[in-house]
Every structure is written in C-alpha cells, then in structure tokens.
Amino acid sequence: xxxxxxxxxxxxxxxxxxxxxxxxxxxxxxxxxxxxxxxxxxxxxxxxxxxxxxxxxxxxxxxxxxxxxxxxxxxxxxxxxxxxxxxxxxxxxxxxxxxxxxxxxxxxxxxxxxxxxxxxxxxxxxxxxxxxxxxxxxxxxxxxxxxxxxxxxxxxxxxxxxxxxxxxxxxxxxxxxxxxxxxxxxxxxxxxxxxxxxxxxxxxxxxxxxxxxxxxxxxxxxxxxxxxxxxxxxxxxxxxxxxxxxxxxxxxxxxxxxxxxxxxxxxxxxxxxxxxxxxxxxxxxxxxxxxxxxxxxxxxxxxxxxxxxxxxxxxxxxxxxxxxxxxxxxxxxxxxxxxxxxxxxxxxxxxxxxxxxxxxxxxxxxxxxxx
Amino acid sequence: xxxxxxxxxxxxxxxxxxxxxxxxxxxxxxxxxxxxxxxxxxxxxxxxxxxxxxxxxxxxxxxxxxxxxxxxxxxxxxxxxxxxxxxxxxxxxxxxx
Ligand code: SF4
Numbered sequence: 001x002x003x004x005x006x007x008x009x010x011x012x013x014x015x016x017x018x019x020x021x022x023x024x025x026x027x028x029x030x031x032x033x034x035x036x037x038x039x040x041x042x043x044x045x046x047x048x049x050x051x052x053x054x055x056x057x058x059x060x061x062x063x064x065x066x067x068x069x070x071x072x073x074x075x076x077x078x079x080x081x082x083x084x085x086x087x088x089x090x091x092x093x094x095x096x097x098x099x100x101x102x103x104x105x106x107x108x109x110x111x112x113x114x115x116x117x118x119x120x121x122x123x124x125x126x127x128x129x130x131x132x133x134x135x136x137x138x139x140x141x142x143x144x145x146x147x148x149x150x151x152x153x154x155x156x157x158x159x160x161x162x163x164x165x166x167x168x169x170x171x172x173x174x175x176x177x178x179x180x181x182x183x184x185x186x187x188x189x190x191x192x193x194x195x196x197x198x199x200x201x202x203x204x205x206x207x208x209x210x211x212x213x214x215x216x217x218x219x220x221x222x223x224x225x226x227x228x229x230x231x232x233x234x235x236x237x238x239x240x241x242x243x244x245x246x247x248x249x250x251x252x253x254x255x256x257x258x259x260x261x262x263x264x265x266x267x268x269x270x271x272x273x274x275x276x277x278x279x280x281x282x283x284x285x286x287x288x289x290x291x292x293x294x295x296x297x298x299x300x301x302x303x304x305x306x307x308x309x310x311x312x313x314x315x316x317x318x319x320x321x322x323x324x325x326x327x328x329x330x331x332x333x334x335x336x337x338x339x340x341x342x343x344x345x346x347x348x349x350x351x352x353x354x355x356x357x358x359x360x361x362x363x364x365x366x367x368x369x370x371x
Numbered sequence: 372x373x374x375x376x377x378x379x380x381x382x383x384x385x386x387x388x389x390x391x392x393x394x395x396x397x398x399x400x401x402x403x404x405x406x407x408x409x410x411x412x413x414x415x416x417x418x419x420x421x422x423x424x425x426x427x428x429x430x431x432x433x434x435x436x437x438x439x440x441x442x443x444x445x446x447x448x449x450x451x452x453x454x455x456x457x458x459x460x461x462x463x464x465x466x467x468x
Contacts, residue, residue: 117422
C-alpha cells in the first residue's frame with residue numbers, strides 16, 4: 001500500500017496541508033461528491049492530513065452504490081432468462097439484489113459477461129444475432145456518453161438484439177437535494193472532476209448562489225483533492241460561495257459539447273430513485289422515445305419485481321453523509337468487501353469499502369513524516 | 372469504474388461509422404472510441420473512461436496521472452485489464468431471507 005509520503009509530491013502535499021491548517025479557524029463540513037475522490041482520500045490518508053476542524057463527508061457519487069435495488073433485481077431477472085447475454089461493468093456483479101447477485105446468476109448458468117466498454121456489448125450483439133444482448137447501463141454523467149453511443153450505434157446499424165437496462169443518475173440534482181434536506185450539514189462541495197469534463201460546470205453557479213454554498217471542481221489525485229479542499233476552505237473562511245475550477249487541465253466551463261449533444265438526443269431527464277436515498281426529482285436519464293425500442297425494460301417483462309431491502313444495511317445514511325460507515329453494526333464483521341451486505345461495501349469507490357480497506361490502517365505518522 | 376485514465380493517441384481509424392483510436396497507457400495499448408473528441412490528433416493525450424476519450428489533457432499532467440495510477444497499482448483495474456477470475460464470487464449472502 002502506498003501513502004502520500006511515498007510520492008515525489010510528499011513535500012508539496014505537506015505544504016498544502018500546512019496552508020489548509022493555517023486557513024482554518026472554525027469547524028467546516030465539506031462533501032466530496034464523487035466516490036473516486038472518497039477512494040483517493042482514504043487510500044492516500046488525506047483526511048489524516050487535515051486539521052480536526054475540517055470534516056469530509058462522503059457523497060452519493062458512486063454509481064454502483066446508488067443503483068436502486070429494483071433495477072438490480074430487474075438485471076438479475078433478465079440475466080437469468082434463457083437466450084440472453086447479459087453484459088455489465090465488473091463491479092456490478094457483486095452488488096446484492098433482494099436475494100442474490102449477478103455472480104450467483106452466472107454460477108447458476110446465466111450468461112453474464114464482464115465488459116470494459118458498452119461498445120463491447122454491441123460487438124457481442126453483432127456476433128450473436130440469435131441471442132439477446134443486454135447491457136447494464138448505469139453511472140453518472142461520465143459514463144453516460146459511452147452508453148448513449150452504444151445505443152446510438154445499435155440503432156444506426158439496425159441491431160434488433162441489443163438493448164440496455166438504463167439507470168443513469170445526475171450530480172446537480174443530487175447536490176440540490178442534499179442542500180434542501182432538513183438534516184443537511186454540508187457547507188461546501190468538491191464537485192466531481194470527470195462528471196464536469198463531460199458536462200462542464202455551467203449548471204453550478206445557480207446551485208452555488210441558491211444555496212449559498214461554495215462548489216470547487218476537483219480532480220482525483222491527492223494533490224488535486226488537497227487543492228480543492230484548500231480553495232473550499234478559503235472561500236468558507238471569507239464567507240463566499242463561488243464556483244471555482246481546480247481541475248482546469250481537464251475541465252472547461254462548457255464541457256464536451258459533442259457528448260452533450262448525443263446525450264440530449266438519446267436520453268430524457270426523468271425522476272430517479274437512488275438506492276438508500278429515495279426518489280430525487282429530475283435526477284436521472286432514461287432512453288428518449290426515439291430509442292425506446294432499445295430499452296431492456298420494454299423488451300423484457302420485468303415490471304412486477306418485488307424487492308426486499310436488507311434490514312441491517314445503513315448505506316442510505318452513509319450515502320447521505322449522516323453516519324460514517326464505522327457506525328454500522330455490521331461494518332467489518334458481517335459486512336466486508338468479500339461478504340458485502342450493501343452496495344457501498346461492494347464497489348471500491350463506495351464509502352464502506354474505502355473505510356474497510358484503508359480506514360484502520362492509515363496512521364497519521366505515516367502520512368505526515370517523510371521516510 | 373469511476374476514475375479515468377490518460378493515454379497517448381498513437382493511431383486514428385474508423386470502425387464502421389465510429390471514429391476510433393489506438394491509445395498507449397504507459398505500455399498497455401487499447402482501442403478507444405474517439406467520437407467525442409473529433410478534433411483530436413495523433414500524439415495528443417486524452418482522458419479515457421469506459422472505452423471513450425472524453426477530454427484532452429497536456430502531456431505532463433497525463434504522465435503524472437499515469438505514474439500515480441501505476442504507483443497505486445490500479446492502472447490495470449481502471450483499464451479493465453483484470454481477468455475474469457479476479458472477480459471471484461463471494462460466499463453466499465448471509466442476509467436473513
Ligand atoms: S458496512 Fe455494510 S451493512 Fe453497513 S452500511 Fe456499509 S454496506 Fe451497509
């Protein structure tokens with residue numbers, strides 16, 4: 001395992017941390033929206049570098065974690081159907097549905113395949129004209145352009161045996177919902193850098209001014225995260241609430257317009273249920289009417305799914321930042337990355353897994369002193 | 372699946388209707404969809420997520436990021452290079468049913 005001290009940048013990281021300590025005069029609660037940032041924070045021990053007044057709250061930004069149970073159960077039902085090749089990103093295979101996961105379906109004879117890109121699933125559809133190929137299209141705005149293109153290519157080629165089970169979620173409505181929650185403690189956001197590389201950050205100034213909340217677009221490497229935190233605290237201490245781009249080497253205000261155009265064509269904004277959180281209005285995408293034929297929910301009869309949520313798992317509270325994973329009674333005992341009870345323990349970007357993998361091992365000393 | 376890896380565009384080609392590129396991620400090469408970066412040229416560095424190039428990045432930042440991924444031992448994982456067997460099925464779910 002590697003820590004900040006083992007990087008060439010160790011000294012810079014410590015300088016930045018010292019600057020953050022100097023800036024901080026009061027307690028602040030900052031949410032990193034993206035699971036990739038949570039992962040980086042825990043893996044590199046960044047939380048240990050911060051002054052005790054600064055609390056990092058892990059946001060709902062892990063696509064695997066927020067995919068609703070109902071959709072997982074639909075995926076399981078479709079994957080178990082004869083004649084279906086069910087394709088998914090690898091980390092979805094272990095996510096527990098009501099009574100099993102995709103691995104179980106695979107071991108029981110379902111043709112479940114891990115693909116790297118949704119275009120790989122389209123290729124499988126081309127190669128297997130007598131089979132139905134279904135791709136599990138989950139994720140935030142970063143993954144959506146890939147999924148949109150896969151559906152678009154399938155339609156352009158007139159492939160009749162390709163469809164997608166779509167469960168896309170959007171970051172800005174989630175930020176809005178978090179700020180509107182009566183139990184909210186978040187005072188500033190580190191926005192997800194790669195979501196913004198696609199969408200830009202033109203949606204954020206309204207959010208920042210409506211909720212008087214600083215939003216800093218932040219990358220994923222340790223120095224990126226530290227810089228995001230530094231800028232956020234500087235704003236909080238000055239009483240400001242602006243949008244700042246701390247990831248300018250990748251993110252522009254407009255984002256990737258080519259991608260946004262296809263997204264608009266292929267998807268339509270819809271209400272979405274987030275696992276552990278509930279429905280957030282206009283917080284997701286479904287396939288637009290023009291692409292309805294490629295919607296797996298229409299192609300397969302899966303509307304009468306009955307779900308049964310775990311009575312133990314508190315991932316909803318973890319995802320909303322109201323409890324730390326360690327507050328869950330199952331954490332590290334009944335629930336580990338090998339035996340996950342909830343999606344937040346399955347995905348390496350999930351907060352429970354990040355705490356389990358790095359939480360107890362990172363020692364302050366190892367982080368702040370150079371060997 | 373959340374992080375995105377930078378790679379160098381070494382070749383650009385068409386695969387049917389889709390513009391593709393061959394990218395070099397510090398030794399590992401992969402075909403990547405270039406439809407969202409129509410103006411990209413050979414030699415540039417792009418950030419890639421689930422097989423799609425989504426934005427350009429300068430060489431220095433790209434090398435730094437690649438080095439970081441490598442040091443953390445997550446480059447292969449992020450590139451989907453992990454073999455199927457690595458995702459061993461977990462023991463049966465201990466949930467009360
Ligand atoms: S530790 Fe496991 S059971 Fe507890 S909240 Fe996290 S995922 Fe759920």
